[in-house]
Amino acid sequence: MVSGSGICAKRVVVDARHHMLGRLASILAKELLNGQKVVVVRCEEICLSGGLVRQKMKYLRFLRKRMNTKPSHGPIHFRAPAKILWRTIRGSVVNLVYLCVSAYVSLFVCLLERCPVADYVDILLERYPVADYVGIDGMIPHKTKRGAAALARLKVYEGVPPPYDKMKRMVIPDALKVLRLQAGHKYCLLGKLSSEVGWNHYETIKELEVKRKERAQVAYERKKQLTKLRLKAEKAAEEKLGPQLEIIAPIKY
Missing domain, CATH: 3.90.1180.10 (Ribosomal protein L13)
Structure with missing residues (x-):
């Protein structure tokens, strides 16, 4: 873009x-x-x-x-x-801060209880799934x-x-x-x-979309008719101009 x-x-x-x-x-x-x-x-x-x-x-x-x-x-x-x-x-940064604080608290509890580090990681992942925090820094x-x-x-x-x-x-x-x-x-x-x-408002939006598409279809058909008439008029003009087309060709008529 x-x-x-x-x-x-x-x-x-x-x-x-x-x-x-x-x-x-x-x-x-x-x-x-x-x-x-x-x-x-x-x-x-x-x-x-x-x-x-x-x-x-x-x-x-x-x-x-x-x-x-x-x-x-x-x-x-x-x-x-x-x-x-x-x-x-x-995005949002609130959950990231919350996750960091929770991680430190969980680590402190594990140290007090003398739990292995592996248990600390398991507890942390169980309480705070990583999938819930993907992309929380925001875009x-x-x-x-x-x-x-x-x-x-x-x-x-x-x-x-x-x-x-x-x-x-x-x-x-x-x-x-x-x-x-x-x-x-x-x-x-x-x-x-x-x-x-x-x-x-899901149903309301769908009803409005149906009406919009109907209006767009009418406008499209009208545009096709105008394009067809324009091409017909251009062809008729070219037939009337005849040999003069070569004269006006350099100016990209």
Whole structure:
């Protein structure tokens, strides 16, 4: 999307349909840090590897992470697909700090009880699975001015709201499910997962998408007719011009 110069004022609209969540987020994060403005639409059709039941259980484990004394301080558990993508790009450092503190506490307990180091490692992995902490550093340093400016360049939506429904939409081949996920591997849609864990607008978005596609089909048929009439008019003009075409050919008529 951008050459790496960090200078690009054009806004790129990305159609997130059938893109892998992690791969899409990492590529978008890099482009945002390089200065690219990005709009992501159809976030409800982003794919996650693994079946729906597996992903739902993983999200329910995430819901249990809260601040004991004041849960409103975080972590915030977003349900909407667009906000889940946004949080994936932004990331969080809270869990990493928690993991480090927990590791030191577990090591101190093992030393007091004179447990072998191997037992300490087993206890640590049992209490704090590594899979729950992969990528928790985040993809954007959002607490710095540079990271905050990068996040400000990002817009995420469910469906395709105006005016982006009339703009050219791009895909990211490096993140497409059909190119990156093994054939036959289980996957689920982010919108379906969100509807299972508390997002209540999945059906509404699907209805709006049906209406948008109907409008787009009408516009496409009209465009085809206009193109056909234009070609017919150009052919008629060429027949009338006849030998004069050779005269105006040097000016690339």
